Amino acid sequence: MTAIAQEQEKQTLVQWLKKHGxxxxxxxxxxxxxxxxxxxxxxxxxxxxxxDKLSTLIGDVIVTALMAVGAVFIYSLGNxxxxxxxxxxxxxxxxxxxxxxxxSLLPGILACIAVAVIIGIINGAAGELLHMYxxxxxxxxxxxxxxxxxxxxxxxxxxxxxxxxxxxxFFRSPVNMVIVLVIEYLIIGYFFYFTxxxxxxxxxxxxxxxxxxxxVNIIKYRVIPxxxxxxxxxxxxxxxxxxxxxxxxxxxxxFEMNVMVSLILGGMPLKGGMxxxxxxxxxxxLTFSLLAVGLPIIGVPTRMTFMIxxxxxxxxxxxxxxxxxxxxxx
Amino acid sequence: xxxxxxxxxxFEAKHMRKEFGPTIALKDVDFTLxxxxxxxxxxxxxxxxxxxxxxxxxxxxxxxxxxxxxxxxWKPASMVEAQDAGISMILQEANTIPGVTVAxxxxxxxxxxxxxxxVINMVKMxxxxxxxxxxxxxxHIKAGDLIDRYTxxxxxxxxxxxxxxxxxxxxxxxxxxxxxxxxxxxxxxxLIHKMADQGKGIVFVSHDxxxxxxxxxxxxxxxxxxxxxxxxxxxMDAADAVKNIRxxxxxxxxxxxxxxxxxxxxxxxxxxxxxxxxxxxRIEHFNLKLHKGEIIGMGGLSGCGMHDVGRIAYGLEKLSGxxxxxxxxxxxxxxxxxxSGIGYISKxxxxxxxxxxxxxxxxxxxxxxxxxxxxxFISPKAEKKLxxxxxxxxxxxxHGGKQYVNxxxxxxxxxVSFGKWTAKGSEVxxxxxxxxxxxxxxxxxxxxxxxEMKKQGKAILMISEELSELIGMADxxxxxxxxxxxxxVERSPELKQTDLIEYMI
Numbered sequence: 161m162t163a164i165a166q167e168q169e170k171q172t173l174v175q176w177l178k179k180h181g182x183x184x185x186x187x188x189x190x191x192x193x194x195x196x197x198x199x200x201x202x203x204x205x206x207x208x209x210x211x212d213k214l215s216t217l218i219g220d221v222i223v224t225a226l227m228a229v230g231a232v233f234i235y236s237l238g239n240x241x242x243x244x245x246x247x248x249x250x251x252x253x254x255x256x257x258x259x260x261x262x263x264s265l266l267p268g269i270l271a272c273i274a275v276a277v278i279i280g281i282i283n284g285a286a287g288e289l290l291h292m293y294x295x296x297x298x299x300x301x302x303x304x305x306x307x308x309x310x311x312x313x314x315x316x317x318x319x320x321x322x323x324x325x326x327x328x329x330f331f332r333s334p335v336n337m338v339i340v341l342v343i344e345y346l347i348i349g350y351f352f353y354f355t356x357x358x359x360x361x362x363x364x365x366x367x368x369x370x371x372x373x374x375x376v377n378i379i380k381y382r383v384i385p386x387x388x389x390x391x392x393x394x395x396x397x398x399x400x401x402x403x404x405x406x407x408x409x410x411x412x413x414x415f416e417m418n419v420m421v422s423l424i425l426g427g428m429p430l431k432g433g434m435x436x437x438x439x440x441x442x443x444x445x446l447t448f449s450l451l452a453v454g455l456p457i458i459g460v461p462t463r464m465t466f467m468i469x470x471x472x473x474x475x476x477x478x479x480x481x482x483x484x485x486x487x488x489x490x
Numbered sequence: 491x492x493x494x495x496x497x498x499x500x501f502e503a504k505h506m507r508k509e510f511g512p513t514i515a516l517k518d519v520d521f522t523l524x525x526x527x528x529x530x531x532x533x534x535x536x537x538x539x540x541x542x543x544x545x546x547x548x549x550x551x552x553x554x555x556x557x558x559x560x561x562x563x564w565k566p567a568s569m570v571e572a573q574d575a576g577i578s579m580i581l582q583e584a585n586t587i588p589g590v591t592v593a594x595x596x597x598x599x600x601x602x603x604x605x606x607x608x609v610i611n612m613v614k615m616x617x618x619x620x621x622x623x624x625x626x627x628x629x630h631i632k633a634g635d636l637i638d639r640y641t642x643x644x645x646x647x648x649x650x651x652x653x654x655x656x657x658x659x660x661x662x663x664x665x666x667x668x669x670x671x672x673x674x675x676x677x678x679x680x681l682i683h684k685m686a687d688q689g690k691g692i693v694f695v696s697h698d699x700x701x702x703x704x705x706x707x708x709x710x711x712x713x714x715x716x717x718x719x720x721x722x723x724x725x726m727d728a729a730d731a732v733k734n735i736r737x738x739x740x741x742x743x744x745x746x747x748x749x750x751x752x753x754x755x756x757x758x759x760x761x762x763x764x765x766x767x768x769x770x771x772r773i774e775h776f777n778l779k780l781h782k783g784e785i786i787g788m789g790g791l792s793g794c795g796m797h798d799v800g801r802i803a804y805g806l807e808k809l810s811g812x813x814x815x816x817x818x819x820x821x822x823x824x825x826x827x828x829x830s831g832i833g834y835i836s837k838x839x840x841x842x843x844x845x846x847x848x849x850x851x852x853x854x855x856x857x858x859x860x861x862x863x864x865x866x867f868i869s870p871k872a873e874k875k876l877x878x879x880x881x882x883x884x885x886x887x888x889h890g891g892k893q894y895v896n897x898x899x900x901x902x903x904x905x906v907s908f909g910k911w912t913a914k915g916s917e918v919x920x921x922x923x924x925x926x927x928x929x930x931x932x933x934x935x936x937x938x939x940x941x942e943m944k945k946q947g948k949a950i951l952m953i954s955e956e957l958s959e960l961i962g963m964a965d966x967x968x969x970x971x972x973x974x975x976x977x978x979v980e981r982s983p984e985l986k987q988t989d990l991i992e993y994m995i
Binding site for chain 2: 351354355356359360362363366367369370371372373374375376377433434435
């Protein structure tokens, strides 16, 4: 190979890395976790790919991934929703209470969708109409829903409620979990990449003024992503509640952080915009769950796994924030 | 003036090369600046004229080559280091620090001069800053005010005050004048001539040929990262200088045809856009009728209200009175404007007209998305076809529609913002400073395009701070001052800039 050809190859590689750096890093992180835990858990004699552990892994991934796929829409706007966890907690509770009252999941699902869509519309529109960071309205919802959940559980007189009389085996099958995730990914993927909803959301995230001057109705297309998220949250709540057959006042606590960390680990640009990718949700959720399931197997104490996850999160945020145009989402 | 032979070289670059990935911005450039020179640097967008001086002033390193400053090897690590050593550069973009006072901006990095025991004496700093502002003739800017209170033009002047100190040996003015009004420009011209007389070196980068020929003592022409030639004052004064320089810049005969050559002010009877008794802020009871096949030019100083008229016509502002009418319907939002066939090119290209951090294709197709939808599906093939057609029409220099807009030169970015509306098939196009920061080759292409649009029956509202292009292109010219129309004149070969300036100031 001549020196010129070598130089050109080097240049091409540098260009590729610059363009696809975050994809390469996030995929690299996932591959590293897969290889690392395959070897280390194998040495410990408790392989992460054993039927039992794989089932735990999928069970852990599914709820985060279902939420994160919907949240990509919100993050692509340059927004963030911190009420996600509390919403999942509320919908899980509603599913149990209405399920127990009616003996079916369907009325609960419909009620959850109605509430989720209303919350989504208010969350999406408030930022633009009230000229405030949209994360503020999600903080308000987080607190309001927390209050509602507390009232519900104090009225019920228990911190834990169990759904009875409804067959939940569908939500416990790892195969079904994967199928539902794939279906959700394909549906959201279609809207995100091939319809105006996704294109406008990314345009708003990249430059709201330019999008508005190009005819994008900012309020409308800021609200619609939250409606997609609403459906994804109800789906996630079904699997969250269905897996255990119960809900408690602590259900969903911290899920919004799991989503955020997953998206960041998956290479989602924090400022949103044109480089937002749906694959970030699944790559990130898988990496995050591999850490959650793999670290205890190799003997890392639980309290340390939180520290390690926090450390990884911190490093990724620092790297992202060092980019000139990469402010944290609002 | 110091004689040519006696002029000492203050800065020299030898075999300078700069690469940005696969793009070569400078090939193998030798450049010399002597004391007492005001050296103009001209070239098309992407020719490398700004790159040379950005390397000299520490903004970025060269890929190869050597530099010498006052006879010593020169390799600045940052702009601060270069400025401390005497090389200052005023950039095209806004470069002030928001959220702090004018004084803090002026003495940014030099706070220690006003500090005692780690506490900055703000009163002392403010006084010193005001004194400096007065010495530059911009005393209307108050040192104690927040910088955010001032217009882009005033902030540019603050930058000038900050950059130029007694230590400054070389001042680089990089396309700054496009942001300045006539008054601001005069302040800058006076300063650079004073500095040149003191034996300092000035590098003046501009697209404005008249300005270059009036202000510079020497000229260097670049094309595609190479220096094509140098001209001295005598050569710049030659009768065919402009033609020669344009030829050197573009590499082909530009021809005499630049603006429209006809003086036909005819247009169709049908009104394409009407502003009826419009009021907004200081604009009161403004009326305008733009016909099909007509080009209306609006001129004035930057704060005269003409830019607001463009925004009003596009439905970007909530009016306190009056209506904007198109095809009998009222226009209240940009979406209504677009749907009725109006396109708008904002003067703030990088912040309002384009998604810089997005692909060319996504920018071009954005207003056309509703037309591309089949049920809910938008075909990537249809998007590519639409975008590729515009890339071809405007000859946008790029590797393809997937290339990000922020990697394009200023002229090519502007072509993308034009492409958005031609792709959409807009019948009325509001252009606010359409050729700002665009080189002559592209300008000529745009003027031809605008003329073509007129022939196709499109209606054009052309708002510009360049009187020459308004005179050259418009059928009817409206001059504004203090948010009101002061003069309206029809296209005519006798019309001169001097006839209009009195209505602007």
